[in-house]
Amino acid sequence: MKTVRVQSQDFDPGTELALLDALGAGAVASFTGLVRGDDGVDRLVLEHYPGMTERSFEALVEAACARWPLLGAIVVHRIGELAMGERIVFVGTASAHRAAALEACAFLIDHLKTSAPFWKQEWVSGKSRWVDARLGDADASARWLKD
Amino acid sequence: MQLSILYFAQFRQIIGVSSEVIDLPPDMVTASDLVRWLSNRSHRHQAAFMDLGRVRVAVDQTMADFEQDISGASEIAFFPPVTGG
Numbered sequence: 001m002k003t004v005r006v007q008s009q010d011f012d013p014g015t016e017l018a019l020l021d022a023l024g025a026g027a028v029a030s031f032t033g034l035v036r037g038d039d040g041v042d043r044l045v046l047e048h049y050p051g052m053t054e055r056s057f058e059a060l061v062e063a064a065c066a067r068w069p070l071l072g073a074i075v076v077h078r079i080g081e082l083a084m085g086e087r088i089v090f091v092g093t094a095s096a097h098r099a100a101a102l103e104a105c106a107f108l109i110d111h112l113k114t115s116a117p118f119w120k121q122e123w124v125s126g127k128s129r130w131v132d133a134r135l136g137d138a139d140a141s142a143r144w145l146k147d
Numbered sequence: 148m149q150l151s152i153l154y155f156a157q158f159r160q161i162i163g164v165s166s167e168v169i170d171l172p173p174d175m176v177t178a179s180d181l182v183r184w185l186s187n188r189s190h191r192h193q194a195a196f197m198d199l200g201r202v203r204v205a206v207d208q209t210m211a212d213f214e215q216d217i218s219g220a221s222e223i224a225f226f227p228p229v230t231g232g
Contacts, residue, residue: 033232046231047156049224052208077231089232109232115210117224118231119156130157133228 001072001094002065004057006048008080016074016092025071025094029101031109033089035082041122044131046079046088049117053077056116064093064108068100075108077118107144114141150217152185154195155226158202161195171217178204179213181223201227 001023005011013032020028035044061073072094082088091108095101120131150171159165175181182204186196196202204211205224217223 048231049153049155049205049208049226052205052224055208056210113232114229116231117155117205117226117229119227120230121156130227131230133230137232 001074002058002061003072003074003076004054004061005076006050006053006057006079007076008078010078010087011076011090013087013090013092016076016090020072020074020092020094023071023094025101026096027098027101028092028094029098029105030090030092031105032087033109035084035086035088037084040124042084042125043123044082044088045121045123045128046082047119047121048077048079052117057112060108060111060115063111064104067107068093068095068104070095070100070104073104073108075112077112077116079118110137110140110144113137150220151222153222153224155224157227158195158225162189162191176216176218177214178206178211178217178223181217182213182225195225203228 017028017030057075064073070093074092076090078088091105093101093104114137121128122131148171150169151166152169153166154162175184182196186193203226206215206217206220207222
């Protein structure tokens, strides 16, 4: 099962995990990203590149499936306006054993952060600013090239 | 040949439009040729492309580098480094 979705509405991680559980794999791993309230940020607005976003998710899932023996992978990313504490992203993987599920999950979120066309705008006290890409994100993505 | 140019995030704001359709001059080979040509269109374009280290390019919805051949492409997008997740 390979599922990628881009949506403005919230998602339920439990529902997504149940889909992976139902595959009968021995291991299910997941990551859920939430809006942090750093520096008084009260909401985010997420812009994306319709079409390319879905293509980049599909390419990432294919790359993960080529590298690990996955029975399933789900990527869900929200767009539009999100308040502090809201869920932004879900990545879930199912495999026979924990190492493949955990590593594939980390690979997907690390690559998503550097290759999927999303841009975050933070709102603080009625003023907006674009979030800068973090160097650490590029390092996290690049570490998967080494082994 | 007609080519759609898309701008996202800061690029959309600085240039003032989210997309434009251009007739690609025949001597344009790479994405950096296109950047030089677009920079001459207006002060807004020039400002957006001032620091190429901050510019990312996608050719037909796939991440590319500036030396990529763009002949035959139908959609080229410019945007800052991505910040999803």
